[in-house]
Amino acid sequence: MDITKPTINCQNNTSEIKSQVSVRGNSKEHSFLFALFGGIFLLICIIITVVFIYGIIEKRINVWTERASSKRRRKLRKTRNAIRDESTVISLPANMV
DSSP: OOSSSOOOOHHHHHHHHHHHHHHHHHHHHHHHHHHHHHHHHHHHHHHHHHHHHHHHHHHHHHHHHHHHHHHHHHHHHHHHHHHHHHHHHHHSOGGGO
16 A cells, blocks of 8 residues: 555545535525525615605605695685675775775
8 A cells, every 4th residue: 555645435425526516506595585584674674764754755745735725725715805895895885985
């Protein structure tokens, strides 16, 4: 037996290859799971952000519509008051004017 030549033990070599393959397979599986959970987490964060922004926009729109409707009511009230004043002036007797 020559000491300079490395001895090849097939059984150890195949078990070593299998362990390396399983480690590589696990790392691929782990990276896939990491990407999957990362994607799910990112999707949940986006949904929460969209709902939050929608709530803010909805509140703003409600404020704007309330302002517009109150402005419309004021204008209508002024118009009705002006019409009522005009009709009372028209209906007054001539000697009171």
